[in-house]
Amino acid sequence: MKSLTKYCFITLFFSFHCFVYGQFNTLIPIQPKKTENLPIVEKTDGTKDLKQKSDKKFWKAIFNTTSKVDLKKELDSLKTMIKETSEKNDKKLRMQKIRDSLILQLQSQVIINEQKRTTSITRNEYENETGEFKFSKIAMPVSRPISLTSPYGMRQHPIVGTARIHNGIDLKAHYENVCAVMDGMVIATGWDPNGGGNYIKVKHYNRFETSYLHLSEIYYRTGDPVKAGFIIAKSGNSGNSTGAHLHFAVRENGKYINPIRFLNDLIEADHWLVASYQN
Template sequence: MITDLNNIKSKDTEKEKERKEKKFLEKIFGRTTKADLKNEIDSLKIMIKQSSASVSKQEIWEKTKASIVVTHHSKMLNNNKSSKEQPVTYDLIDESREGDVKVRMPLKRKISITSSYGARKHPLFGTTRFHNGIDMAAWYENVYSVLDGTVTDTGWDSRGGGNYIKIRHFNRFETSYLHLSEIYYHPGEHVNAGFIIAKSGNSGNSTGPHLHFSVKEFGKSINPVHFLNDLIRVNNLIDIYNE
Protein backbone atom coordinates (compact mmCIF):
# COMPACT_ATOMS: atom_id res chain seq x y z
CA MET A 1 0.00 0.00 0.00
CA ILE A 2 2.83 2.34 0.93
CA THR A 3 4.53 1.52 -2.38
CA ASP A 4 1.30 2.24 -4.26
CA LEU A 5 0.87 5.55 -2.43
CA ASN A 6 4.46 6.54 -3.22
CA ASN A 7 3.94 5.67 -6.89
CA ILE A 8 0.76 7.77 -7.01
CA LYS A 9 2.55 10.67 -5.29
CA SER A 10 5.46 10.37 -7.71
CA LYS A 11 3.10 10.43 -10.71
CA ASP A 12 1.27 13.44 -9.27
CA THR A 13 4.61 15.24 -8.80
CA GLU A 14 5.62 14.50 -12.39
CA LYS A 15 2.24 15.70 -13.66
CA GLU A 16 2.54 18.90 -11.65
CA LYS A 17 6.06 19.49 -12.97
CA GLU A 18 4.88 18.86 -16.53
CA ARG A 19 1.91 21.19 -16.01
CA LYS A 20 4.16 23.99 -14.75
CA GLU A 21 6.56 23.49 -17.66
CA LYS A 22 3.71 23.66 -20.17
CA LYS A 23 2.36 26.77 -18.48
CA PHE A 24 5.79 28.43 -18.60
CA LEU A 25 6.35 27.61 -22.28
CA GLU A 26 2.85 28.73 -23.17
CA LYS A 27 3.36 32.02 -21.32
CA ILE A 28 6.70 32.82 -22.94
CA PHE A 29 6.32 31.42 -26.44
CA GLY A 30 2.61 30.79 -26.86
CA ARG A 31 3.43 27.09 -27.27
CA THR A 32 2.14 24.15 -25.22
CA THR A 33 5.19 21.89 -25.25
CA LYS A 34 8.85 21.86 -26.16
CA ALA A 35 7.90 19.60 -29.07
CA ASP A 36 5.63 22.35 -30.43
CA LEU A 37 8.45 24.84 -30.17
CA LYS A 38 10.86 22.41 -31.87
CA ASN A 39 8.37 21.87 -34.68
CA GLU A 40 8.11 25.64 -35.13
CA ILE A 41 11.88 25.95 -35.41
CA ASP A 42 12.06 22.95 -37.79
CA SER A 43 9.36 24.55 -39.95
CA LEU A 44 11.40 27.74 -40.02
CA LYS A 45 14.47 25.81 -41.19
CA ILE A 46 12.44 24.20 -43.98
CA MET A 47 11.12 27.62 -45.02
CA ILE A 48 14.66 28.93 -45.21
CA LYS A 49 15.82 26.00 -47.37
CA GLN A 50 12.84 26.18 -49.70
CA SER A 51 12.66 29.96 -49.95
CA SER A 52 13.30 31.53 -53.33
CA ALA A 53 16.23 33.79 -54.11
CA SER A 54 14.00 36.83 -53.60
CA VAL A 55 13.36 35.92 -49.95
CA SER A 56 16.54 35.84 -47.92
CA LYS A 57 17.23 33.93 -44.73
CA GLN A 58 17.71 37.26 -42.96
CA GLU A 59 14.23 38.46 -44.00
CA ILE A 60 12.59 35.30 -42.65
CA TRP A 61 14.58 35.57 -39.43
CA GLU A 62 13.61 39.23 -38.97
CA LYS A 63 9.89 38.39 -39.27
CA THR A 64 10.22 35.52 -36.79
CA LYS A 65 12.26 37.61 -34.36
CA ALA A 66 9.74 40.43 -34.50
CA SER A 67 6.90 38.02 -33.75
CA ILE A 68 8.68 36.54 -30.72
CA VAL A 69 9.67 39.96 -29.41
CA VAL A 70 6.23 41.53 -29.54
CA THR A 71 4.47 38.41 -28.21
CA HIS A 72 6.79 38.09 -25.23
CA HIS A 73 6.91 41.82 -24.59
CA SER A 74 3.14 42.29 -24.59
CA LYS A 75 2.85 39.66 -21.85
CA MET A 76 5.81 40.70 -19.73
CA LEU A 77 5.56 44.50 -19.89
CA ASN A 78 2.45 45.57 -17.95
CA ASN A 79 3.61 47.34 -14.80
CA ASN A 80 3.79 51.03 -15.74
CA LYS A 81 2.35 52.66 -12.62
CA SER A 82 5.26 52.46 -10.19
CA SER A 83 7.66 55.41 -10.15
CA LYS A 84 10.31 53.40 -8.28
CA GLU A 85 12.80 51.65 -10.56
CA GLN A 86 14.13 48.19 -9.89
CA PRO A 87 17.87 47.66 -10.44
CA VAL A 88 18.57 47.37 -14.17
CA THR A 89 20.12 44.06 -15.20
CA TYR A 90 22.47 44.14 -18.18
CA ASP A 91 24.42 40.91 -17.74
CA LEU A 92 22.08 38.93 -20.01
CA ILE A 93 23.39 40.17 -23.35
CA ASP A 94 26.74 39.54 -24.99
CA GLU A 95 27.85 42.95 -26.28
CA SER A 96 30.88 41.41 -28.03
CA ARG A 97 28.87 39.74 -30.82
CA GLU A 98 29.11 42.63 -33.24
CA GLY A 99 28.14 40.51 -36.25
CA ASP A 100 24.91 39.11 -34.79
CA VAL A 101 23.30 41.96 -32.86
CA LYS A 102 19.60 41.55 -32.15
CA VAL A 103 19.31 43.87 -29.15
CA ARG A 104 21.53 46.73 -28.06
CA MET A 105 21.56 49.05 -25.07
CA PRO A 106 21.24 52.80 -25.80
CA LEU A 107 24.76 53.33 -24.43
CA LYS A 108 27.84 51.11 -24.74
CA ARG A 109 28.71 51.35 -21.05
CA LYS A 110 27.35 50.40 -17.68
CA ILE A 111 23.96 52.09 -17.43
CA SER A 112 23.48 54.53 -14.56
CA ILE A 113 19.92 55.87 -14.19
CA THR A 114 19.93 59.38 -12.74
CA SER A 115 16.18 59.98 -12.95
CA SER A 116 13.54 57.23 -13.04
CA TYR A 117 10.24 56.76 -14.85
CA GLY A 118 7.12 58.23 -13.24
CA ALA A 119 6.19 61.22 -11.12
CA ARG A 120 9.16 63.33 -10.04
CA LYS A 121 10.14 66.83 -8.97
CA HIS A 122 11.52 68.63 -12.02
CA PRO A 123 15.20 69.49 -11.43
CA LEU A 124 14.87 72.96 -13.03
CA PHE A 125 11.32 74.11 -12.31
CA GLY A 126 10.73 72.42 -8.95
CA THR A 127 7.22 71.27 -9.89
CA THR A 128 6.02 67.67 -9.75
CA ARG A 129 5.62 66.26 -13.25
CA PHE A 130 5.31 62.87 -14.89
CA HIS A 131 8.66 61.77 -16.31
CA ASN A 132 7.83 59.66 -19.38
CA GLY A 133 11.29 58.09 -19.65
CA ILE A 134 14.53 57.50 -17.81
CA ASP A 135 17.64 59.68 -17.69
CA MET A 136 21.01 57.96 -18.10
CA ALA A 137 24.39 59.39 -17.25
CA ALA A 138 26.13 60.07 -20.58
CA TRP A 139 28.93 62.54 -21.27
CA TYR A 140 28.80 63.35 -25.02
CA GLU A 141 29.03 59.72 -26.11
CA ASN A 142 27.58 57.52 -28.85
CA VAL A 143 23.89 56.63 -28.66
CA TYR A 144 22.72 53.32 -30.20
CA SER A 145 19.44 52.10 -31.66
CA VAL A 146 18.14 49.37 -29.34
CA LEU A 147 16.37 47.43 -32.13
CA ASP A 148 16.02 47.43 -35.90
CA GLY A 149 13.64 50.13 -37.05
CA THR A 150 12.87 53.22 -39.12
CA VAL A 151 13.58 56.79 -38.05
CA THR A 152 10.22 58.58 -37.77
CA ASP A 153 11.24 62.03 -36.55
CA THR A 154 14.22 64.21 -35.64
CA GLY A 155 14.54 67.83 -34.62
CA TRP A 156 14.23 70.18 -31.67
CA ASP A 157 11.78 69.59 -28.83
CA SER A 158 10.45 73.00 -27.77
CA ARG A 159 9.07 71.49 -24.55
CA GLY A 160 12.56 71.05 -23.15
CA GLY A 161 13.86 67.84 -24.69
CA GLY A 162 16.36 69.59 -26.96
CA ASN A 163 17.67 67.68 -29.97
CA TYR A 164 15.91 64.33 -30.39
CA ILE A 165 15.51 61.31 -32.65
CA LYS A 166 12.61 58.83 -32.69
CA ILE A 167 12.64 55.32 -34.14
CA ARG A 168 9.71 53.02 -34.95
CA HIS A 169 10.13 49.26 -34.34
CA PHE A 170 7.87 46.52 -35.81
CA ASN A 171 4.99 49.02 -36.27
CA ARG A 172 4.39 48.74 -32.55
CA PHE A 173 7.08 50.39 -30.44
CA GLU A 174 8.67 53.82 -30.69
CA THR A 175 11.88 54.71 -28.87
CA SER A 176 12.95 58.32 -28.30
CA TYR A 177 16.40 59.70 -27.48
CA LEU A 178 16.58 63.31 -26.21
CA HIS A 179 19.04 66.06 -25.12
CA LEU A 180 21.39 65.10 -27.95
CA SER A 181 24.37 67.08 -29.21
CA GLU A 182 24.46 65.42 -32.67
CA ILE A 183 22.01 63.40 -34.80
CA TYR A 184 23.23 61.13 -37.61
CA TYR A 185 20.02 59.96 -39.35
CA HIS A 186 16.99 61.50 -41.02
CA PRO A 187 13.28 60.53 -41.01
CA GLY A 188 12.57 57.59 -43.30
CA GLU A 189 16.02 56.01 -42.97
CA HIS A 190 16.35 52.42 -41.72
CA VAL A 191 18.66 51.57 -38.81
CA ASN A 192 19.69 48.25 -37.31
CA ALA A 193 20.15 47.40 -33.65
CA GLY A 194 23.56 48.70 -32.64
CA PHE A 195 23.74 51.50 -35.22
CA ILE A 196 25.17 54.75 -33.83
CA ILE A 197 22.25 57.14 -34.31
CA ALA A 198 23.37 60.17 -32.30
CA LYS A 199 25.63 61.60 -29.64
CA SER A 200 24.38 62.45 -26.16
CA GLY A 201 24.57 66.01 -24.92
CA ASN A 202 23.06 68.81 -22.87
CA SER A 203 20.55 70.42 -25.24
CA GLY A 204 17.15 71.69 -24.09
CA ASN A 205 16.12 71.98 -20.43
CA SER A 206 18.93 70.05 -18.83
CA THR A 207 21.12 70.41 -15.77
CA GLY A 208 24.02 68.54 -17.40
CA PRO A 209 24.97 66.10 -20.16
CA HIS A 210 22.81 62.97 -20.13
CA LEU A 211 20.52 60.83 -22.29
CA HIS A 212 16.76 60.80 -21.88
CA PHE A 213 15.35 57.51 -23.20
CA SER A 214 11.62 56.85 -23.52
CA VAL A 215 9.42 54.17 -25.09
CA LYS A 216 5.85 54.04 -26.39
CA GLU A 217 3.80 50.97 -27.26
CA PHE A 218 0.95 51.71 -29.68
CA GLY A 219 1.34 55.38 -28.76
CA LYS A 220 1.17 54.83 -25.00
CA SER A 221 4.12 55.58 -22.71
CA ILE A 222 5.61 52.50 -21.00
CA ASN A 223 8.44 51.92 -18.54
CA PRO A 224 11.77 51.89 -20.44
CA VAL A 225 13.55 49.78 -17.80
CA HIS A 226 11.04 46.94 -18.17
CA PHE A 227 11.24 47.31 -21.95
CA LEU A 228 15.04 46.97 -22.07
CA ASN A 229 15.24 44.08 -19.62
CA ASP A 230 12.47 42.14 -21.38
CA LEU A 231 14.12 42.58 -24.76
CA ILE A 232 17.37 41.25 -23.34
CA ARG A 233 15.56 38.19 -21.99
CA VAL A 234 13.94 37.61 -25.37
CA ASN A 235 17.31 37.92 -27.09
CA ASN A 236 18.81 35.27 -24.86
CA LEU A 237 15.81 32.93 -25.13
CA ILE A 238 16.14 33.10 -28.92
CA ASP A 239 19.83 32.22 -28.66
CA ILE A 240 19.13 29.27 -26.34
CA TYR A 241 16.40 27.75 -28.52
CA ASN A 242 18.39 28.26 -31.72
CA GLU A 243 21.37 26.29 -30.43
Protein backbone atom coordinates in the same frame (compact mmCIF):
# COMPACT_ATOMS: atom_id res chain seq x y z
CA MET B 1 -86.68 -20.76 109.36
CA LYS B 2 -84.81 -23.73 108.13
CA SER B 3 -86.26 -23.33 104.63
CA LEU B 4 -85.20 -19.65 104.54
CA THR B 5 -81.72 -20.56 105.55
CA LYS B 6 -81.74 -23.26 102.92
CA TYR B 7 -82.83 -20.85 100.18
CA CYS B 8 -80.16 -18.33 101.16
CA PHE B 9 -77.48 -21.01 101.11
CA ILE B 10 -78.55 -22.14 97.63
CA THR B 11 -78.59 -18.59 96.39
CA LEU B 12 -75.10 -17.93 97.73
CA PHE B 13 -73.86 -21.17 96.22
CA PHE B 14 -75.12 -20.31 92.72
CA SER B 15 -73.84 -16.77 93.00
CA PHE B 16 -70.34 -18.04 93.92
CA HIS B 17 -70.47 -20.58 91.12
CA CYS B 18 -71.39 -17.94 88.56
CA PHE B 19 -68.71 -15.63 89.83
CA VAL B 20 -65.93 -18.21 89.61
CA TYR B 21 -66.76 -19.87 86.31
CA GLY B 22 -68.08 -16.78 84.62
CA GLN B 23 -64.58 -15.14 84.38
CA PHE B 24 -63.20 -17.88 82.14
CA ASN B 25 -66.14 -17.89 79.79
CA THR B 26 -66.21 -14.14 79.16
CA LEU B 27 -64.79 -13.15 75.71
CA ILE B 28 -62.41 -10.23 75.96
CA PRO B 29 -61.21 -8.75 72.64
CA ILE B 30 -57.43 -8.85 72.18
CA GLN B 31 -55.97 -5.44 71.41
CA PRO B 32 -53.25 -5.50 68.68
CA LYS B 33 -49.82 -4.57 69.93
CA LYS B 34 -48.22 -1.45 68.50
CA THR B 35 -45.11 -2.11 66.42
CA GLU B 36 -42.28 0.39 66.09
CA ASN B 37 -39.52 0.43 63.43
CA LEU B 38 -40.52 -2.95 62.03
CA PRO B 39 -39.18 -3.70 58.54
CA ILE B 40 -41.63 -3.33 55.72
CA VAL B 41 -42.32 -6.57 53.97
CA GLU B 42 -42.04 -5.77 50.28
CA LYS B 43 -44.23 -7.40 47.72
CA THR B 44 -42.68 -10.15 45.78
CA ASP B 45 -43.94 -8.86 42.40
CA GLY B 46 -41.42 -5.98 42.39
CA THR B 47 -43.98 -3.19 42.11
CA LYS B 48 -42.46 -1.31 45.08
CA ASP B 49 -38.97 -1.39 43.47
CA LEU B 50 -40.33 0.10 40.26
CA LYS B 51 -42.12 2.78 42.19
CA GLN B 52 -38.98 3.72 44.15
CA LYS B 53 -36.88 3.83 41.00
CA SER B 54 -39.50 5.91 39.23
CA ASP B 55 -39.58 8.29 42.16
CA LYS B 56 -35.79 8.61 42.09
CA LYS B 57 -35.78 9.37 38.38
CA PHE B 58 -38.59 11.87 38.86
CA TRP B 59 -36.83 13.78 41.62
CA LYS B 60 -33.50 13.54 39.80
CA ALA B 61 -35.13 15.07 36.74
CA ILE B 62 -36.74 17.78 38.88
CA PHE B 63 -33.65 18.80 40.82
CA ASN B 64 -31.11 17.66 38.21
CA THR B 65 -28.98 16.09 40.87
CA THR B 66 -25.62 14.55 39.92
CA SER B 67 -23.54 12.20 41.95
CA LYS B 68 -19.94 13.08 42.83
CA VAL B 69 -18.63 10.33 40.56
CA ASP B 70 -20.62 11.60 37.60
CA LEU B 71 -19.58 15.16 38.38
CA LYS B 72 -15.89 14.18 38.47
CA LYS B 73 -16.23 12.37 35.15
CA GLU B 74 -17.84 15.42 33.57
CA LEU B 75 -15.09 17.70 34.92
CA ASP B 76 -12.35 15.38 33.63
CA SER B 77 -14.04 15.23 30.24
CA LEU B 78 -14.34 19.02 30.18
CA LYS B 79 -10.65 19.46 31.09
CA THR B 80 -9.62 17.04 28.34
CA MET B 81 -11.78 18.83 25.80
CA ILE B 82 -10.39 22.25 26.82
CA LYS B 83 -6.83 20.93 26.58
CA GLU B 84 -7.39 19.42 23.12
CA THR B 85 -9.12 22.58 21.90
CA SER B 86 -6.30 24.72 23.26
CA GLU B 87 -3.67 22.54 21.56
CA LYS B 88 -5.57 22.69 18.27
CA ASN B 89 -5.91 26.47 18.52
CA ASP B 90 -2.21 26.84 19.36
CA LYS B 91 -1.26 24.67 16.40
CA LYS B 92 -3.63 26.56 14.13
CA LEU B 93 -2.22 29.87 15.35
CA ARG B 94 1.36 28.70 14.77
CA MET B 95 0.50 27.52 11.25
CA GLN B 96 -1.25 30.82 10.53
CA LYS B 97 1.80 32.75 11.73
CA ILE B 98 4.04 30.63 9.52
CA ARG B 99 1.78 31.18 6.51
CA ASP B 100 1.61 34.91 7.21
CA SER B 101 5.39 35.05 7.54
CA LEU B 102 5.88 33.17 4.27
CA ILE B 103 3.37 35.41 2.51
CA LEU B 104 5.12 38.52 3.81
CA GLN B 105 8.50 37.18 2.72
CA LEU B 106 7.13 36.32 -0.72
CA GLN B 107 5.48 39.72 -1.07
CA SER B 108 8.67 41.44 0.01
CA GLN B 109 10.70 39.42 -2.48
CA VAL B 110 8.22 40.22 -5.26
CA ILE B 111 8.41 43.92 -4.40
CA ILE B 112 12.22 43.81 -4.30
CA ASN B 113 12.37 41.96 -7.62
CA GLU B 114 9.93 44.42 -9.18
CA GLN B 115 11.96 47.36 -7.88
CA LYS B 116 15.14 45.84 -9.28
CA ARG B 117 13.39 45.15 -12.55
CA THR B 118 12.13 48.73 -12.87
CA THR B 119 15.29 50.49 -11.68
CA SER B 120 18.16 48.39 -13.00
CA ILE B 121 19.15 46.67 -16.23
CA THR B 122 19.86 42.95 -16.36
CA ARG B 123 23.28 42.19 -17.80
CA ASN B 124 23.13 40.45 -21.13
CA GLU B 125 25.06 37.17 -20.90
CA TYR B 126 25.94 37.31 -24.58
CA GLU B 127 27.96 40.54 -24.45
CA ASN B 128 31.66 40.27 -25.19
CA GLU B 129 34.43 42.15 -23.39
CA THR B 130 33.99 45.26 -25.56
CA GLY B 131 30.26 45.44 -24.85
CA GLU B 132 29.24 44.38 -28.35
CA PHE B 133 26.51 41.77 -28.77
CA LYS B 134 27.03 38.38 -30.39
CA PHE B 135 24.15 37.21 -32.58
CA SER B 136 21.94 39.76 -30.78
CA LYS B 137 18.90 41.52 -32.19
CA ILE B 138 18.94 44.21 -29.50
CA ALA B 139 21.27 46.81 -27.99
CA MET B 140 21.34 49.17 -25.04
CA PRO B 141 20.89 52.91 -25.68
CA VAL B 142 24.48 53.58 -24.55
CA SER B 143 27.54 51.36 -24.77
CA ARG B 144 28.61 51.97 -21.16
CA PRO B 145 26.98 50.06 -18.26
CA ILE B 146 23.55 51.48 -17.60
CA SER B 147 23.55 54.09 -14.83
CA LEU B 148 20.13 55.52 -13.96
CA THR B 149 20.12 59.14 -12.75
CA SER B 150 16.35 59.78 -12.80
CA PRO B 151 13.63 57.08 -12.94
CA TYR B 152 10.34 56.86 -14.78
CA GLY B 153 7.21 58.32 -13.15
CA MET B 154 6.37 61.26 -10.88
CA ARG B 155 9.29 63.41 -9.83
CA GLN B 156 10.18 66.96 -8.92
CA HIS B 157 11.42 68.70 -12.05
CA PRO B 158 15.08 69.70 -11.53
CA ILE B 159 14.61 73.09 -13.25
CA VAL B 160 10.96 74.10 -12.74
CA GLY B 161 10.80 72.58 -9.23
CA THR B 162 7.23 71.29 -9.50
CA ALA B 163 6.03 67.68 -9.48
CA ARG B 164 5.65 66.35 -13.00
CA ILE B 165 5.41 63.05 -14.82
CA HIS B 166 8.79 61.96 -16.15
CA ASN B 167 7.82 59.99 -19.24
CA GLY B 168 11.23 58.38 -19.65
CA ILE B 169 14.48 57.73 -17.81
CA ASP B 170 17.68 59.73 -17.59
CA LEU B 171 20.89 57.79 -18.21
CA LYS B 172 24.44 58.86 -17.48
CA ALA B 173 26.03 59.63 -20.85
CA HIS B 174 28.58 62.42 -21.19
CA TYR B 175 28.66 63.18 -24.94
CA GLU B 176 28.72 59.49 -25.77
CA ASN B 177 27.41 57.42 -28.66
CA VAL B 178 23.68 56.67 -28.63
CA CYS B 179 22.50 53.40 -30.23
CA ALA B 180 19.22 52.17 -31.66
CA VAL B 181 17.90 49.46 -29.32
CA MET B 182 16.21 47.43 -32.12
CA ASP B 183 15.84 47.31 -35.84
CA GLY B 184 13.52 50.02 -37.10
CA MET B 185 13.03 53.24 -39.05
CA VAL B 186 13.67 56.83 -38.06
CA ILE B 187 10.29 58.60 -37.96
CA ALA B 188 11.29 62.03 -36.58
CA THR B 189 14.30 64.24 -35.84
CA GLY B 190 14.65 67.86 -34.79
CA TRP B 191 14.27 70.21 -31.87
CA ASP B 192 11.80 69.67 -29.03
CA PRO B 193 10.21 73.02 -28.00
CA ASN B 194 9.08 71.51 -24.66
CA GLY B 195 12.64 71.32 -23.34
CA GLY B 196 13.84 68.03 -24.83
CA GLY B 197 16.45 69.70 -27.06
CA ASN B 198 17.71 67.77 -30.07
CA TYR B 199 15.93 64.43 -30.46
CA ILE B 200 15.53 61.41 -32.72
CA LYS B 201 12.65 58.90 -32.76
CA VAL B 202 12.72 55.35 -34.14
CA LYS B 203 9.71 53.11 -34.91
CA HIS B 204 10.11 49.35 -34.28
CA TYR B 205 7.82 46.70 -35.80
CA ASN B 206 4.81 49.08 -35.86
CA ARG B 207 4.45 48.62 -32.10
CA PHE B 208 7.25 50.34 -30.20
CA GLU B 209 8.63 53.85 -30.54
CA THR B 210 11.90 54.87 -28.86
CA SER B 211 12.92 58.49 -28.31
CA TYR B 212 16.40 59.88 -27.55
CA LEU B 213 16.58 63.48 -26.25
CA HIS B 214 19.08 66.20 -25.18
CA LEU B 215 21.40 65.15 -28.01
CA SER B 216 24.43 67.05 -29.19
CA GLU B 217 24.58 65.40 -32.65
CA ILE B 218 22.14 63.42 -34.87
CA TYR B 219 23.42 61.03 -37.58
CA TYR B 220 20.24 59.85 -39.34
CA ARG B 221 17.31 61.52 -41.03
CA THR B 222 13.59 60.76 -41.08
CA GLY B 223 12.86 57.68 -43.19
CA ASP B 224 16.26 56.06 -42.75
CA PRO B 225 16.28 52.38 -41.69
CA VAL B 226 18.50 51.46 -38.74
CA LYS B 227 19.65 48.22 -37.17
CA ALA B 228 19.98 47.30 -33.50
CA GLY B 229 23.29 48.73 -32.22
CA PHE B 230 23.63 51.38 -34.98
CA ILE B 231 25.06 54.65 -33.61
CA ILE B 232 22.29 57.11 -34.41
CA ALA B 233 23.33 60.13 -32.32
CA LYS B 234 25.55 61.53 -29.55
CA SER B 235 24.31 62.47 -26.09
CA GLY B 236 24.58 66.05 -24.90
CA ASN B 237 23.08 68.89 -22.87
CA SER B 238 20.64 70.51 -25.29
CA GLY B 239 17.23 71.81 -24.17
CA ASN B 240 16.22 72.10 -20.52
CA SER B 241 19.02 70.11 -18.94
CA THR B 242 21.27 70.47 -15.90
CA GLY B 243 24.09 68.46 -17.48
CA ALA B 244 25.03 66.11 -20.29
CA HIS B 245 22.92 62.94 -20.22
CA LEU B 246 20.51 60.89 -22.34
CA HIS B 247 16.76 61.02 -21.89
CA PHE B 248 15.37 57.72 -23.19
CA ALA B 249 11.60 57.18 -23.57
CA VAL B 250 9.50 54.31 -24.96
CA ARG B 251 5.93 54.16 -26.25
CA GLU B 252 3.99 50.95 -26.83
CA ASN B 253 1.01 51.36 -29.15
CA GLY B 254 1.11 55.10 -28.52
CA LYS B 255 1.32 54.96 -24.70
CA TYR B 256 4.39 55.67 -22.58
CA ILE B 257 5.76 52.69 -20.65
CA ASN B 258 8.62 52.22 -18.19
CA PRO B 259 11.83 52.05 -20.30
CA ILE B 260 13.69 49.96 -17.70
CA ARG B 261 11.03 47.26 -17.86
CA PHE B 262 11.10 47.48 -21.65
CA LEU B 263 14.88 46.99 -21.79
CA ASN B 264 14.75 44.05 -19.37
CA ASP B 265 12.05 42.43 -21.53
CA LEU B 266 14.31 42.91 -24.54
CA ILE B 267 17.21 41.19 -22.79
CA GLU B 268 15.04 38.24 -21.75
CA ALA B 269 13.69 37.89 -25.29
CA ASP B 270 17.23 38.14 -26.68
CA HIS B 271 18.42 35.34 -24.37
CA TRP B 272 15.62 33.16 -25.65
CA LEU B 273 16.40 33.97 -29.28
CA VAL B 274 20.12 33.31 -28.86
CA ALA B 275 19.45 30.02 -27.08
CA SER B 276 17.07 28.99 -29.86
CA TYR B 277 19.63 29.99 -32.51
CA GLN B 278 22.37 27.94 -30.87
CA ASN B 279 20.11 24.89 -30.61
